[in-house]
Amino acid sequence: MSTQTVLVIDDSSTIRKMVDSHLSQAGYRVVLAPTAEKGLELAPQLIPDIILLDHQLPGTTGIEVCKKIIAMPECRSIPFVVSSTLRKQAYVEYMDIANVVDSLPKPFKPELLKITIANALEVGAMIVSSQSDGTAVPEVVEEVSDSSLSGDFSWVSLREVLDFLNNGNKHGVLEIELEHDRVWFYLDQGRIQAVVSSSVTPEDVASKLPESLKELAPVLRFTMSSGFNSQVDGFVELLDRKVLDPRLLRTLLRFQAAYLTWQCFKKTPIAFSFSASRELPALFRRTPLQSSLAGILVEASMSCGKDEKTSIDENKGWIRRGLRGQNLDRSGLGAKQLQLLTHLGAEPIATELLAEKVDLSLEETYRCLEGFRIADWVDVQTVASGRNLVALESNPEGSSLLREILADSSNPWSGKVVRDEFGLQLLVNRKAADYLLVEVTGEDELRLPKCLEGKVTELLATTPIGLIAPEEGNCPPLADELSELLVIHRPYSYDEVLDVLNLLPESKIPSGKSSGIDMNELLSVGESK
Structure with a gap:
């Protein structure tokens, strides 16, 4: 029925x-x-x-x-x-x-x-849903027990409310009021155990089920309710008798939670109420999700968000957010989803490059990142246009001047300056360079840092390189493999640096994209020689 x-x-x-x-x-x-x-x-x-x-x-x-x-x-x-x-x-x-x-x-x-x-x-016969707003009248009867925490979303976001409850390891039910629907999040130790709604129809959820779960669509009639009725109790008995596979049911419940959570974040929530006294129904005690909000939102983006048009802007990249009081519970996330997070930092990285790093399809990578974005873990930022330079300069005066040049918005150059090989390695680990400006040293001949030795030909295939050498007339000759590269000698001026940089050939790497060379591997191989 x-x-x-x-x-x-x-x-x-x-x-x-x-x-x-x-x-x-x-x-x-x-x-x-x-x-x-x-x-x-x-x-x-x-x-x-x-x-x-x-x-x-x-x-x-x-x-x-x-x-x-x-x-x-x-x-x-x-x-x-x-x-x-x-x-x-x-x-x-x-x-x-x-x-x-x-x-x-x-x-x-x-x-x-x-x-x-x-x-x-x-x-009566069948009935149609309507909503009415009215005058104040004397209030009723045994009201619902007072909530422990309530408010509206004019001053706080749903993510912030769920983060607060997770950070405090709270137990109870969070009720979310939408324009037409109400959704309940059952929490234990701050983690999401189940998400239900009596106003969203089982047919709505069933229409989005993947093929592997289609046969379980009739079960949604039980799982979508609050879980407190005799029909659900009978359903739990089937689980206890091992008539139903709890692992498959948990997969269905996770999809249900993802669908309802997606609705809460995609629509405009109005108000919330948290009741610490409400217990988890037997059905959800039997098959708890034990998931973080981020885990549910990534699942939602992967399953429910795939119907939305995927728009991957080549000029946009992803950065990691660090919000005060933000909850970073990662339960419910897969290994590659966690790996994706480790590649994000303060500099925007293109979706294509991230997909290569974690060996996921472009669509999967985008959908995962979109889930993280809705959870406020990551953000989208324009990839720096112009020319991105990584410079290695140990000389204090020289490194200071290079930073000044890269910070000046009147020229097309941007990037980072480091003063030792370790800093170069850390920087390249985070992002591929469009251009390199590297100091050369040596007693008999000037050579690149050890981490780049023997890799000049491979690097030059995609990345133009300029050299910083000691004062002219007081330095050894360049190594043969470097003889064709542009050189600037210390001490140099602002204009002299720009002249050399502007003479560098065009990089073959679109800004924010992968060079096709594993720079981490390149550096580690060079260092081990």
């Missing part, structure tokens, strides 16, 4: 929250409408099984909303339950409307709510 949908149109946030909590636990799909206008919009879209309608709404009345909804051809058979503090006085106005099958006097208790809705569904 499919989940029945209840559309609640009520101005009271307390009423909406109480109805949502108790009817969701009873196995219904609950859709909330804070305004009459929203209810009128949602009704023809959702075609709910029943509408719980507040009589006193801002700027209108329940009876006006009811008449407008049943005037829609697709909504004419939806039954209504009217709730009001005016009790029978209000209900009399609806006597001539056949769709109104019962009333619910305010304030009401959860037990009466569930009995009334169940009875009305037995009498």
Whole structure:
């Protein structure tokens, strides 16, 4: 039997929250409408099984909303339950409307709510979802237990809320309110154990399932609910008897969590509420995800985001973010996804280069990085245009002048200056150089640093090299393999450096892209000689 949908149109946030909590636990799909206008919009879209309608709404009345909804051809058979503090006085106005099958006097208790809705569904036909926003009325009955933490997303992001709960190893349920839906994150020790929603339909999730999970689509009817009903209890028994494979079920639950989390981040969340008292349902205790937010978002980007157009900008690169208070829990990430993170630093690196480094396809690399971006772990930055230079200069005056040149935006040169071979190795480990300017030393003849010796021909295939030599007339000759390279002698001036740099041939490496040479291997081989 499919989940029945209840559309609640009520101005009271307390009423909406109480109805949502108790009817969701009873196995219904609950859709909330804070305004009459929203209810009128949602009704023809959702075609709910029943509408719980507040009589006193801002700027209108329940009876006006009811008449407008049943005037829609697709909504004419939806039954209504009217709730009001005016009790029978209000209900009399609806006597001539056949769709109104019962009333619910305010304030009401959860037990009466569930009995009334169940009875009305037995009498009524299918119902359409609507949302209503209303006036303040005396609030009800046994409200949902106060949340431990709540607020709206006008001042904080969903990522920050989940990071806070993860950093504090919190246990409980985080409820996220979207415009049309509510999503619950079950947490234990701060990690995500399950993500559910009673307003998102199992069919929505099933439509995105990969082929390997298609056969489990009917199971979503159980896993998408709050997990507190007899049907779910029976489902858990099947797991305990080993009738179902818990590993395959966990894969389905992970996809479900990825889909719902993706919705929360792609849509505009409105408010949140964290309840530390809520326990994890038996189904999710049996098959917990034990995942970080980043792990879920990468999964979501890989599975749900693949339908979005992939736009890889060759002029954009990826950098690592370091946010204050950011949570870096990496549970749920694969080995290559973790490896991808290790290659990121403060300098933007192109997607193509990162894909080569971790041996993933361009699409997989982009989707993984996009998941990290939504988690705020990485960011996109324009790859420096112009000419990227790595310079090795041990002379203090010379290195200072080179830094000044590279920092000057009036010329096309940018890059880094190091003063020893170790610094050169660290820098090249992070990013391929478009150009090299390297000091040469030696007593009998001037040679490159040991880490580059014997690699000149290979380097020159893609990377132009300029040389820095001691004062002219007071230095040995260049080694034969270096005789054709451009040389600048100390002491040199700003203009002299630019003259030499501008005479270097064009680099064969597009900015921010791989040279095709493994510079790490090149350096390590040279160093071992």
